[in-house]
Amino acid sequence: MxxxxxxxxxxxxxxxxxxxxxxxxxxxxxxxxxxxxxxxxxxxxxxxxxxxxxxxxxxxxxxxxxxxxxxxxxxxxxxxxxxxxxxxxxxxxxxxxxxxxxxxxxxxxxxxxxxxxxxxxxxxxxxxxxxxxxxxxxxxxxxxxTSAMVKVTAPSELVRNRMARPDTWENSVIEEKFKDSSWAEGQPFFEETEVSGKPAFRMLIPEYYSQSCLSCHGSPAGETDVTGFPKEGGQLGDLAGAISITLFK
Ligand code: HEC
Structure with missing residues (x-):
């Protein structure tokens, strides 16, 4: 506290x-x-x-x-x-x-x-x-x-693993808040809302590319990285993803 x-x-x-x-x-x-x-x-x-x-x-x-x-x-x-x-x-x-x-x-x-x-x-x-x-x-x-959930998600165009796809709530926070140029870097978003009809506290914490990420997520876009995925063309400091927390009531 x-x-x-x-x-x-x-x-x-x-x-x-x-x-x-x-x-x-x-x-x-x-x-x-x-x-x-x-x-x-x-x-x-x-x-x-x-x-x-x-x-x-x-x-x-x-x-x-x-x-x-x-x-x-x-x-x-x-x-x-x-x-x-x-x-x-x-x-x-x-x-x-x-x-x-x-x-x-x-x-x-x-x-x-x-x-x-x-x-x-x-x-x-x-x-x-x-x-x-x-x-x-x-x-x-x-x-x-069913008391809590932790997930790493990402802007939908960046998602590599299908399991990480943002749900509707995560997607709207990413698109409307985190991608807004006035959103303070690193600031989480949270809300009392519902998940599948059940009341829940949800929190999304943005994460950004640092230098070490770019060997896989950087440029040139489309080039295959060491893991076999095409690089996203990300740049230092770009929004990379978010940690998504759900606490059920
Ligand atoms: C060695 C290559 C590599 C590096 C370096 C790397 N990533 Fe990734 N990243 C991956 C792969 C592969 C996945 C898919 C993992 C899986 O199967 O769940 C992934 C998944 C992710 C995801 C989850 C969403 C998704 O696309 O499935 C995020 C967010 C992410 N990376 C961000 C970062 C950030 C931020 C860094 C630097 C701190 C970083 N990555 C460094 C290869 C890499």
Missing amino acids: KNLIITAAVISSAFCTLGADGVAAQTAEEIETGNRLAAVLRAGRSVVSNSQELINDPNVTDKGLSGDVFYEKVIQAYLNANGEQPLHDGLDPLERKLTETQLNAMVTVIDANQELINAEGVAFKGFIPAVFARLVNEQFAGEIG
């Missing part, structure tokens, strides 16, 4: 029968939970990214990157990025459960991919942050059930 700036937009985008203070408090908590889910996912992706050279090494057949080792690295990466432990004592039971489930999903995914990660004689194995994140989000969905 600390470090949260509650803007007028936060309060006005929320509606329910609580008083204004209750709405603000509830929404602030949901935003914090959404940010936390995104931050844990980002920490995991950063560990894959920082281990990419090792993962891609065709000669090291025991890379020592077990689920347990990965877990410790994610904790450290989260701590470095956010200045606190992901599982600190102040978490409420729901936040603790979400974070533990996310971290455990990462361990499961890394353990399940040991053969690939350690494959002899194979340099590029396709085990990259985006694939890792998708597998973790799928694993998380299987374990957490």
Whole structure:
């Protein structure tokens, strides 16, 4: 709850029968939970990214990157990025459960991919942050059930994996908010809305291409990248995608 700036937009985008203070408090908590889910996912992706050279090494057949080792690295990466432990004592039971489930999903995914990660004689194995994140989000969905959802999506013209296609809500936020030149870079959008008729808090957090993305998503557009996909012609700082969080009531 600390470090949260509650803007007028936060309060006005929320509606329910609580008083204004209750709405603000509830929404602030949901935003914090959404940010936390995104931050844990980002920490995991950063560990894959920082281990990419090792993962891609065709000669090291025991890379020592077990689920347990990965877990410790994610904790450290989260701590470095956010200045606190992901599982600190102040978490409420729901936040603790979400974070533990996310971290455990990462361990499961890394353990399940040991053969690939350690494959002899194979340099590029396709085990990259985006694939890792998708597998973790799928694993998380299987374990957490219907209380929360984490997904990485993208502007529809950029989507590589069909699973990542934006739904109607995500698409309209991307097209109408994130692509608007007046939208502040990095600013999330959130709303109390419905998913399949069920009330839900939804949050979309934009992500942009950094230099390291452009070997695959950059220029020349159409040229095949190392993963076999045609490059999108993206440029440094362009909108690349978004982390989509849904918290069901
Ligand atoms: C080694 C090549 C490579 C690099 C580098 C790379 N990506 Fe990707 N990216 C992919 C592939 C392949 C997929 C599809 C993954 C899958 O199967 O789910 C993907 C998927 C995505 C998606 C999900 C939507 C979709 O198209 O399926 C986003 C968003 C994304 N990348 C953004 C980035 C960003 C931002 C960076 C830099 C921080 C980056 N990528 C770096 C290859 C790459």
